[in-house]
Amino acid sequence: MxxxxxxxxxxxxxxxxxxxxxxxxxxxxxxxxxxxxxxxxxxxxxxxxxxxxxxxxxxxxxxxxxxxxxxxxxxxxxxxxxxxxxxxxxxxxxxxxxxxxxxxxxxxxxxxxxxxxxxxxxxxxxxxxxxxxxxxxxxxxxxxxxxxxxxxxxxxxxxxxxxxxxxxxxxxxxxxxxxxxxxTYTVPKYQMASGIFDTFSHLLEQYFSGTDDNTTDYVIEGVLRSLTHSARAALKNPEDYEARSNIMWCATIGLNTITGLSKEQDWEVHMIEHQLGAYTDCAHGAGLAAISTAYYKYIYKFGIDKFVRFAKNVWDVNTDTLSKEEAAMAGIEKLSNFIRELGLPSSLRELGATEEMLPLIAKSTIQGGGYKQMDENDILTVLKNCY
CATH class of the missing domain: 3.40.50.1970 (Rossmann fold)
Structure with missing residues (x-):
């Protein structure tokens, strides 16, 4: 640690x-x-x-x-x-x-x-x-x-x-x-899915940082796998108590600070989404879903080893015959597929954002990042890539 x-x-x-x-x-x-x-x-x-x-x-x-x-x-x-x-x-x-x-x-x-x-x-x-x-x-x-x-x-x-x-x-x-x-049974499926991805994003924000070997990353990988498995079960049967209980506890663990211990952390996806939400009033998890794939495609080369690990340990991608770049992109593609499974949007346009909003969102977003420190131009590029 x-x-x-x-x-x-x-x-x-x-x-x-x-x-x-x-x-x-x-x-x-x-x-x-x-x-x-x-x-x-x-x-x-x-x-x-x-x-x-x-x-x-x-x-x-x-x-x-x-x-x-x-x-x-x-x-x-x-x-x-x-x-x-x-x-x-x-x-x-x-x-x-x-x-x-x-x-x-x-x-x-x-x-x-x-x-x-x-x-x-x-x-x-x-x-x-x-x-x-x-x-x-x-x-x-x-x-x-x-x-x-x-x-x-x-x-x-x-x-x-x-x-x-x-x-x-x-x-x-x-x-x-x-x-x-x-x-949670009475929550509409879209809101359930939005909440699931909010949890998923909390875990990713903490995971995609650092180059050290620490217990927290292993904990995050386990919670991500549990969340993915239970999300799929809940999509089939929203009143599956075991699945809904696992999702609820994953959400609590995902941001009660236990999965952030001894981590540098990122949180730029959340910073961008907050301003997207200020302009569109979209559901938070849905906004995170629309931004995440474009963001990680933009930064993965700066922390490529962790993205390879993500592909292998979270999505079971066989990385043995792949280059690091191929493996990292395969993991991000698995993430994109999961967003589609949840029925969440993959573009800002679906959330009511307009092209005119993008520079305003970029300008008002708090700048930060994990593997890459983002400035206003970086943020605007990500927004355009997911528009």
Missing amino acids: KFDFTYFNPTKIYFGKTALENLSSELANYGDTVLLVYGKGSVKKSGLYDKMIKILNEAGKKIVELAGIKSNPSYKQMMEGARLVRENHADLILAVGGGSVIDCAKAISISAYCKGDPWQRYWIDYEEVDNEIVPVGAVLTMAGTGSEMNGGSVITNEEKMLKNGRVYPPNVYPKFSILNPEY
Whole structure:
């Protein structure tokens, strides 16, 4: 392991069919008022909302609601939640939904008592959070982001056309998360596939960096293989509990920092997609899918040995008779085929992007990268290649 690290994750996970039974005991650890945050209606259609209200009422909690969180949660929604926390003196923010809802809940938790503009302080200037943080709990209904066990929060400022993310320290992580794979059954197949590729991309962003031999890369390869196998099973039968449970746990592992330990990491695909999302409001995983193949074709020569390893260890490509370049490209082609299997877009055009948007997206994207440091021209080239 090349780099020293400290690992700590404070989130308690309740996993499985009976996971929700633990909510009552968790609620006992917090005060009287709960801000219930959820999305646009699927929670009510599935019956989960009624279960949540019943448990909260039985626990004697005052319930304040913030509904309608978008798939790309907005700064405006975040600030409305912060207002509700302050005015009602909420003791716990309970997020019921996918990663967008949980991201928004974490953003509300740090912004409610912020002195000054939280967007500028915490998402632009990356200041340390120096105010009261309201605790967050989560009930997960869509697997993909890993937000249930990390400090990440991605928010879109629609006025400024910026979609910015930040990973906050462990005091912002959810205190507990309830993961019942059955709650993901009602997610439409496209959203399921989008979540699966979001997880896949998280793993790739951590994997495609470094030239050292470390345990983390072997862990990532194993999770990628599990995710691919279970994704194919879930596409055939969306109510395959074993497949959906594996996908849910892969998503959590994929971004609870365990698969990033002692790694340099990349994250430029995510940076590009964030700005694509700011301009098109596309599903995050779908945007990542449209960008990934073009990005990796652009950078693979700078880290070719890892791309050969990816082809061999993740996709079982027989590399013995292939040149390094042929092997690397074979692995990227397997990735492209998997995206098609998932039914996700392979071009930005399919997501509503226009040619006029491409320079604007490139200009506003945070520059970085792993094997190749990307500048604005590099990013624009990648965008054109996947348009």
